[in-house]
Amino acid sequence: MRRLIATVFRKEMKDHLRDRRSVLSALAGPLIGPLVFAVMFTLMASWFREGKPLEVPVVGREHAPSLMAFLQRHGATLTEPPADYEALIQAGKLDVVLIIPPDYGKDFSSGHTASVQMVVDNSRNQARSTVRRLQNLLGGYSGMLASQRLWARGVSPELASPVRVDEVDLATPERMAANVLNMIPLFLVFAAFMGGMNVAIDAMAGERERGSLEPLLINPVQRGAVVVGKWLTTVVLACVAVGVCMAAFLVVVHRVPLQDLGVKARFDSVAVLGMIAAVVPLTFFASAGQMLVSTYARSFKEAQTYLQLLLLLPMMPGMVLALSPVQSQPWMFTIPVFSQQLLVGEVMRGQPVGVLPFLLGALGCAVAAALCLALTTRLLAEERIIFGRS
Structure with missing residues (x-):
């Protein structure tokens, strides 16, 4: 089984690395967030200097x-x-x-x-x-x-003035910075969905549209091995996208004059590793979910339409946390997407998170990914999916 998965994985990686569209999407898409961040906060710093x-x-x-x-x-x-x-x-x-x-x-x-x-x-x-x-x-x-x-x-x-009010602010510089920089968790999660999207579309809907999925399934290879091999390829490019996005934010945060806004952002190695550890498990669920949706679609364009709508999913928890911050509870870290944004936010605030929230976040994403992969494998056993084309 492992050899079959490795064979499919190598074949998919070779095919998609030759596809410049997939590679550029995985590398250029995650740079949107840091570029928006740089332009917006540079302008704000010039206004409030x-x-x-x-x-x-x-x-x-x-x-x-x-x-x-x-x-x-x-x-x-x-x-x-x-x-x-x-x-x-x-x-x-x-x-x-x-x-x-x-x-x-x-x-x-x-x-x-x-x-x-x-x-x-x-x-x-x-x-x-x-x-x-x-x-x-x-x-x-x-x-x-x-x-x-x-x-x-x-x-x-x-x-x-019979009464004088002196405010005692207990907020640390990290917490103040996290409140101002609350778009960073959103774009990191967005990168996890954006990085492997075209790969997931081409691996399922694209091959189905080209008619190359049928010969692949005729081979003596378990459908589960095919699905997992394609999924691992998508995960790799999604992880690359998260890494590129994180690296770009590190460069931007040190270049933008945040001190003019009264923000002291501290992105040390511990915080960076914590944010990456929080977001990487989400690539498992994001890639599996995108493959499931792509399997339903009958063409590349149809899958692209569905998955572009799916990109709205990571934005909703981010908007909730930005407008109405919540007190984190252990069960919240088991919810994919929501837990990752919550974890990244707490790491940026310098909160003592501990290991358990990271494990719960990874477990929630792993369970959701396994469910999506199982459904995708089951769909590949149906003739209407394999032979049905637009």
């Missing part, structure tokens, strides 16, 4: 000289706004404009609340850093004046 100059166009600077001096002392560069500043803000060419009304000085001198206006477009993510920095400066100026006015009247400013 605190070191860049704060330019504030101001209307009516002459009405609030002390406020203007405060802003300049704290690093703001004041400029004259263009006449059509509202249109420019909506077009994304300006982040914010500060308006000082003519009655600001009168209200300020009389001890009343003097109002200013910030013209912004809150639908633009790129402008949020500038708006937040200006808001912090204006809030600091307001707090300073409030304290001075209370002291001038012989009142301690502490009376206006």
